[in-house]
Structures are given as C-alpha cells and as structure tokens.
Amino acid sequence: MKVVIVGTGYVGLVTGACLAEVGTEVVCADVDAAKIARLQNGILPIYEPGLQEIVMRNQQGARLSFTTDLAAALPKAEVVFIAVGTPPGEDGSADLKYVLQVASQIGQLMDHYLVVVTKSTVPVGTAARVNRAIKESLVARRLILDYDVASNPEFLKEGAAVNDFLKPDRIVVGVNTMRARQTLEQLYRPFLLNGHPILFMDIASAEMTKYAANAMLATRISYMNDIANLCGLAGADINQVRKGIGSDPRIGKHFLYPGIGYGGSCFPKDVKALIQTGREYGYQLRILDAVEAVNEDQKRLLFQKVLRHFDGDIRDKKFAVWGLSFKPNTDDMREAPSLVLINSLLSAGAIVSVYDPVAMEEALNYLGSNVTFADNMYSAAEDAAAVLLVTEWNTFRMPDWARLQGLMQSPLLFDGRNIYDDVQLVKQGFTYYGIGNAA
Numbered sequence: 001m002k003v004v005i006v007g008t009g010y011v012g013l014v015t016g017a018c019l020a021e022v023g024t025e026v027v028c029a030d031v032d033a034a035k036i037a038r039l040q041n042g043i044l045p046i047y048e049p050g051l052q053e054i055v056m057r058n059q060q061g062a063r064l065s066f067t068t069d070l071a072a073a074l075p076k077a078e079v080v081f082i083a084v085g086t087p088p089g090e091d092g093s094a095d096l097k098y099v100l101q102v103a104s105q106i107g108q109l110m111d112h113y114l115v116v117v118t119k120s121t122v123p124v125g126t127a128a129r130v131n132r133a134i135k136e137s138l139v140a141r142r143l144i145l146d147y148d149v150a151s152n153p154e155f156l157k158e159g160a161a162v163n164d165f166l167k168p169d170r171i172v173v174g175v176n177t178m179r180a181r182q183t184l185e186q187l188y189r190p191f192l193l194n195g196h197p198i199l200f201m202d203i204a205s206a207e208m209t210k211y212a213a214n215a216m217l218a219t220r221i222s223y224m225n226d227i228a229n230l231c232g233l234a235g236a237d238i239n240q241v242r243k244g245i246g247s248d249p250r251i252g253k254h255f256l257y258p259g260i261g262y263g264g265s266c267f268p269k270d271v272k273a274l275i276q277t278g279r280e281y282g283y284q285l286r287i288l289d290a291v292e293a294v295n296e297d298q299k300r301l302l303f304q305k306v307l308r309h310f311d312g313d314i315r316d317k318k319f320a321v322w323g324l325s326f327k328p329n330t331d332d333m334r335e336a337p338s339l340v341l342i343n344s345l346l347s348a349g350a351i352v353s354v355y356d357p358v359a360m361e362e363a364l365n366y367l368g369s370n371v372t373f374a375d376n377m378y379s380a381a382e383d384a385a386a387v388l389l390v391t392e393w394n395t396f397r398m399p400d401w402a403r404l405q406g407l408m409q410s411p412l413l414f415d416g417r418n419i420y421d422d423v424q425l426v427k428q429g430f431t432y433y434g435i436g437n438a439a
C-alpha cells in the first residue's frame with residue numbers, strides 16, 4: 001500500500017517512518033523546502049529516541065521518501081494523512097488554516113479514490129470541514145471522484161513516540177464508509193498482531209476521543225498538584241499518598257506525579273482548545289477551567305518557594321537550573337515550565353545558569369543570552385545559591401552530592417519533580433524543598 005503524509009512535524013514524521021518500517025510505501029510531503037532537504041540527507045528536525053535509525057533504514061530501503069511536491073506524491077496513493085500543525089488561535093481554539101489548505105490542495109490534485117485522514121489533533125467537526133474543502137476543489141474542477149474522509153488521532157508521547165506508534169495501546173479510527181474502514185484496517189494490520197485493538201467509531205467520536213484523553217491526563221496532573229499543595233500545608237507526604245491511591249487499579253499509578261505543571265505542545269493547547277469547543281456549543285467545561293488555572297499557578301510554585309527562602313531578595317544570586325525541556329527524552333521547549341521559572345528568576349535580578357543534556361540548542365531560541373549555558377550539571381552549579389531541578393532526566397537522578405556541596409555557595413536544592421530522597425539529602429547537609437512539602 002502507498003501512503004502520503006502531509007506535514008513532517010512530530011506526528012507526521014513518526015507516522016511516516018513507522019508505517020514504512022512495517023513495509024508500507026510512504027512519501028512525506030512538506031512545504032518547508034529546507035526541512036525536506038535536510039530530511040533527504042537524514043537530518044531530523046527533532047530529537048526523538050529511535051527515530052533517526054528508522055528514518056535512515058527505510059530511506060535506504062526506498063520505502064520512505066521526502067518531497068515538497070504533493071502533486072508528484074499522490075499518484076497511486078490509497079491514503080493521505082493530514083498531519084500539519086494546528087497552532088492555537090488567540091482564543092485558544094485550534095487554528096485549522098493549514099489543515100483546510102491541505103484538504104483543498106488534495107481536492108485540486110487527486111485523480112483517483114483516496115481516504116483522506118486527519119492525523120493532526122483537530123476539534124470535533126473538522127473532518128466534515130475537510131470533506132467540504134475537498135468537495136469544493138473537485139466542484140471547481142468539475143470533477144466527480146469518489147473519496148472518503150476519516151479521523152485517526154495519534155496518541156504518541158514525545159520521547160517514546162516510536163515505541164508508542166509501533167506498539168499502540170489502541171488505534172482509534174473514525175470512518176463513515178465500509179471502504180474507508182477496510183483500507184485503514186489493512187494499513188494498520190501489522191500493528192494489531194500482538195492483540196492491540198483497533199477501535200472503529202464514527203468520525204466525531206474519534207475526534208473527541210483525542211481531546212478527552214489528553215484532557216483527562218491533564219486533569220490527573222492538576223488534581224495531583226492540588227493535592228500535593230494541600231499535603232504540604234497539612235503535613236502529609238504526597239509521595240506516600242500517590243502510592244496509596246495509585247495501587248487502586250481503578251485509579252492506576254500512571255500520571256499521578258506532581259511537579260511544576262504540565263507543558264509541551266499537546267496538553268496546554270488541547271485543554272484550551274477543548275474549553276473553546278465547549279464555549280462554541282454554549283457549554284462551560286468547568287473542570288477543565290480549573291485544570292488550567294491550577295497548572296498556571298503550579299508553573300510559578302518553585303519560584304515562589306525560592307523567593308520565600310530568600311525573604312524576597314534574590315538579586316545577583318546565582319541559580320542553577322537542571323533540565324529545560326518540558327519533560328525528559330525530548331528537546332521540545334514548547335510551553336516548558338522551565339521558561340516560566342527562568343524568566344521569573346531573571347526578572348527578580350537573579351543570575352541563571354542552565355544545563356540540559358539535549359535541549360540546550362533548542363532552548364537558545366527561547367532564552368538567548370540571558371542565561372549561561374553550562375557544559376555540565378556541576379559547572380552549572382558552581383557558586384550557585386541553589387540548584388533547581390526542573391526536568392527529571394536520568395543524568396540528574398544520582399548526583400555526586402559531596403561534589404555538588406563543595407561547588408555551591410550553600411547546599412540548597414529545590415526539587416520540582418520530587419525525584420530526590422529528602423531525608424538522605426538533609427542528612428547530607430542540604431536544605432531541601434520538594435513539591436508538596438511544608439515549605
């Protein structure tokens with residue numbers, strides 16, 4: 001089967017590479033000529049474990065190719081995925097400009113039956129708009145052609161995207177014809193071998209599933225951040241509480257980690273977009289309003305703890321920030337809570353030194369010369385008044401505490417992800433602040 005994927009961002013690139021990996025012929029198309037030229041030379045626009053190898057292997061095997069020429073890519077294709085960006089508009093709703101442009105273009109270029117699938121995260125009702133855009137193009141060409149639209153949202157996590165695609169928990173597909181269903185069932189057959197289910201449903205439900213899933217996960221995080229803050233006030237230990245509730249299988253142990261707020265390109269954007277969809281239907285999603293509000297506060301929490309410790313005066317003090325990306329195993333800086341923290345520190349007159357094992361180059365675009373980019377986690381901490389652990393990369397998990405203590409002005413640690421053993425650290429002579437403790 002031949003598939004065309006429009007858009008070589010996270011979702012498009014991972015989808016293309018992984019479909020090629022199981023033997024599908026894949027052409028990835030993008031309007032960004034520089035990006036396509038780099039991809040043709042095996043240079044990826046993102047850091048994602050395992051992706052580079054798969055892209056190279058399948059390019060060499062001629063199953064995966066990259067082009068700016070959608071017209072040349074479409075002949076003989078059976079499925080076209082739209083995987084272009086849906087940046088948030090001013091009111092938080094997903095901007096469908098690019099999705100609809102691609103749909104019109106497909107209508108202008110297609111000459112045989114196609115299943116046109118939205119893979120980008122798009123609000124309920126988008127496939128219907130994609131359908132209209134294709135139809136309008138065909139009408140303009142005075143052409144009658146059979147085609148179907150479908151919705152196939154992606155559930156991959158950055159940092160684990162390849163694995164998530166190759167071993168999905170489930171594949172959700174919204175279709176409204178048997179032909180589209182059979183085509184997509186055939187495409188995904190290699191992924192179903194180990195009992196992973198493919199769930200066919202109507203198109204609106206598939207579109208809604210994606211937002212409902214992300215918003216549910218974001219809700220768990222804000223809920224746990226709220227409970228952690230209360231634990232701090234009430235003298236309870238959130239780590240114990242987390243284990244205590246997570247061992248109930250109805251709750252489950254995943255996504256219960258309090259921290260400095262969720263970030264990334266998905267949760268903040270999708271929660272906002274779903275709230276906005278609610279508004280469009282005259283329905284206020286009150287829980288999600290609260291999820292957002294808690295998250296905004298949580299991103300400022302570590303800074304407030306710092307300020308309180310220093311009685312409000314951190315001018316000219318140096319702080320080491322460990323970790324910049326919004327979570328480990330990615331270089332993605334979009335909506336990273338580290339940015340809120342660093343900007344607050346800088347506004348208060350502090351000096352900031354940062355280290356991240358992968359995201360420094362990307363972070364340069366966001367932070368410029370306002371901070372010092374250190375060579376390693378220890379040099380970042382030299383003469384620092386405190387270390388602030390922001391992203392729980394494995395390299396930060398077991399520091400040489402004695403060495404660190406020798407380097408710093410005073411042994412003070414703010415742990416934004418609760419990864420350290422507070423009792424051990426206090427014994428070591430550190431002053432320790434975590435999320436959900438009294439300070």
Ligand code: UGA
Nearest residue numbers: 154155156157158221255256257259262263264266326327
């Ligand atoms: C998320 C979803 O997990 C994917 O299923 C979905 O496909 C994706 O969005 C998407 O819509 O494309 P991702 O944004 O890559 O994936 O990252 P997550 O691992 O979900 O983490 C999101 C944020 O929540 C991070 O800032 C992370 O630090 C935070 N988080 C996560 C917590 O604060 N606590 C937790 O217990 C878990």
